[in-house]
Amino acid sequence: MAPLIPVLYDLATWAAQPLLRRKLRRRGGAEPGYLQAVDERFGRYGAAPARPQPTAGAPLVWIHAVSLGETRAAAIVLPQLRAQWPGMRLLLTHGTATGRAEGARLLAPGDVQLWQPWDTRAATRRFVQAYRPDIGVLMETEVWPNLVRACTDVGMPLVLANARLSAKSLRGAQRTAGLLPAAYRALTAVYAQTEPDAARFRTLGVPTVEVLGNLKFDAQPAAPLLALGRRWRDAAPSRPVLMLASSREGEELAFFKQIRAAAPAESAQAAINSIVNWPQWLVVPRHPQRFDAVADLAAQQGLSVSRRSQWGTGAPQAADLWLGDSLGEMAAYYALADVALLGGSFEPLGGQNLIEAAACGCPVVMGPHTFNFSQAAEQALAAGAALRVADLAQGLQAAQALAGDAPRRQAMADAGRAFARQHQGAAARTAAALQLLWQGAR
The missing domain is CATH 3.40.50.11720 (3-Deoxy-D-manno-octulosonic-acid transferase, N-terminal domain)
Structure with a gap:
């Protein structure tokens, strides 16, 4: 045969x-x-x-x-x-x-x-x-x-x-x-x-x-993009920004449902209005052809959506969810976020590249599935630049806890930058x- x-x-x-x-x-x-x-x-x-x-x-x-x-x-x-x-x-x-x-x-x-x-x-x-x-x-x-x-x-x-x-x-x-x-x-x-x-x-x-x-360690985050992300952050409400980065199909819907499940009110908008320091959620899908589908999924879960494509040169608009529907701006999104949950790692998809997040100084919370980047994931864990959790529910809990712990978050950001430099x-x-x-x- x-x-x-x-x-x-x-x-x-x-x-x-x-x-x-x-x-x-x-x-x-x-x-x-x-x-x-x-x-x-x-x-x-x-x-x-x-x-x-x-x-x-x-x-x-x-x-x-x-x-x-x-x-x-x-x-x-x-x-x-x-x-x-x-x-x-x-x-x-x-x-x-x-x-x-x-x-x-x-x-x-x-x-x-x-x-x-x-x-x-x-x-x-x-x-x-x-x-x-x-x-x-x-x-x-x-x-x-x-x-x-x-x-x-x-x-x-x-x-x-x-x-x-x-x-x-x-x-x-x-x-x-x-x-x-x-x-x-x-x-x-x-x-x-x-x-x-x-x-x-x-x-x-x-x-x-x-x-x-890995060539991706040699990529340097573009300074104009980092500055753009910081401008967005300065103009945003003073609450944590938590990002699901490079999300894949299946993860966004689970993410939106977890947000709703964690909210102590009947509607997501009421929850956001009632909870002190309730996070500002940000999702950046991995594949641009899914931008519209992800926006529709969020709306179906009762979440209002503000899309990057609508911001122009201004600041993010008020909404339950910010949607990063642009290409070539990941460094800006990492500069905007306090913590990133690693897409592709909460479903058995192998995970996405976490090196750019580390180089930008954004702490990473990743799920159990990182077999496509297994050594980089383990090295980031050992360096103190990332955390691993068992599932998305734990990931959201860990990300919110980390967002509220400024000294630990800064230590992870510094560790991420050092980790990225070390492997160039x-x-x-x-x-x-x-x-x-x-x-x-x-």
């Missing part, structure tokens, strides 16, 4: 192309970015820009950053790459509209941005033949069997950078009867975030694995490793 798995995979990806086009049309109704340059997803480049031309002695570097988080990680290492290769050109690919919108900010003159090709043999081969990158960098987790095969068939060095692999993902890869393990083994190198990640990649047979750290350096190490790889391939 095992030799048939790649054949069945090829048939499945080929047969799924009409379904993919239908999905893109459906998603494009809410996010028009998905309707842009659809043919690129199928390896058709008639209307796409031509291959970028680096200067002599510099490479065309292809970076694949599937979505928003991976694109932001790429943004951290890219200045290092441009510094060591002044004449390089960038080929940047994505899978989501939010990733592509964010990635457009990273382009320099002569760079090209495309959609990731759907993982059929034909589309991936056309991609490689059309653009012929000198070196490929897949960010974090994005290993697609046919895409890897198309690169290795032409001898292109291909690495997985800022790489992470949870125990759950390892088990999933091992169940593919050699399909994904073969793709991992074909990579030139894996630059892992942590030693546990590296050990799991070695279990899959990856021949070259180095632990270079992955960007320089990653750029240096790619430099050595490029030199060896020439």
Whole structure:
């Protein structure tokens, strides 16, 4: 059966192309970015820009950053790459509209941005033949069997950078009867975030694995965003601001119900009016396509909502709930909040990145599910920058207690900043490793 798995995979990806086009049309109704340059997803480049031309002695570097988080990680290492290769050109690919919108900010003159090709043999081969990158960098987790095969068939060095692999993902890869393990083994190198990640990649047979750290520690919160968050805070009512940060589906409704359950009055508005130091609640959903749905959920629970998109250049408007419905402003939200509950950690979703919160000096309360960022979560706990609780109800209790304990909150904020500084350096190490790889391939 095992030799048939790649054949069945090829048939499945080929047969799924009409379904993919239908999905893109459906998603494009809410996010028009998905309707842009659809043919690129199928390896058709008639209307796409031509291959970028680096200067002599510099490479065309292809970076694949599937979505928003991976694109932001790429943004951290890219200045290092441009510094060591002044004449390089960038080929940047994505899978989501939010990733592509964010990635457009990273382009320099002569760079090209495309959609990731759907993982059929034909589309991936056309991609490689059309653009012929000198070196490929897949960010974090994005290993697609046919895409890897198309690169290795032409001898292109291909690495997985800022790489992470949870125990759950390892088990999933091992169940593919050699399909994904073969793709991992074909990579030139894996630059892992942590030693546990590296050990799991070695279990899959990856021949070259180095632990270079997590690029996200090198991200510096933008000073204008921190200042914006502080201005919002100064203009807000003098009560604690508690944020559910990067929330995922299922968590918001539970969060709103917990708020209602904790209120000693029949309506949420009456509760807020009657309780001294009742928190100002803030929710920032992880995915922008869910902003409207989260606002509707809050309204269904009897909560009034003030959306960031309505504030303009002014202050937050009075409401039971503030909704952070903007992109690229997480540092401002962390500066606004007294405490952040970590989204993705209160449902079995693996948690979201807590490093930015720590770097901004915002104490973190996280739930039991942090397997996507397990080492960073444990390190933050050990550093005193975060707390762990068993469930959302305990999380709300812990966050409110912490909000009322200014000395402890300040100690956690200071510990978070120190924790973030302590683990910096992955960007320089990653750029240096790619430099050595490029030199060896020439």
